[in-house]
Amino acid sequence: MAxxxxxxxxxxxxxxxxxxxxxxxxxxxxxxxxxxKYPIEDDIPILIVDEALKLENE
Known part of the structure; x- marks a missing residue:
């Protein structure tokens, strides 16, 4: 489930x-x-600023 x-x-x-x-x-x-970028674990978005990763320029 997404x-x-x-x-x-x-x-x-x-x-x-x-x-x-x-x-x-x-x-x-x-x-x-x-x-x-905020991780999604087990279809649950982890919307905690301290858990977010910096978005890398690709």
């Missing part, structure tokens, strides 16, 4: 309250504003 599209429409970055998008591998929620 993150639902309905959840993605209402979920927001806990730091800046901006939109989050699902990564291509569906393992992270990405905030482009903060340059952070």
């Amino acid at each position: 993150i639902s599209k309905e959840l993605l429409k209402i979920i927001a970055c806990p730091k800046c309250k901006g939109d989050l998008k699902l990564s291509e591998d569906e393992k992270f929620l990405i905030c482009e504003n903060c340059k952070l």
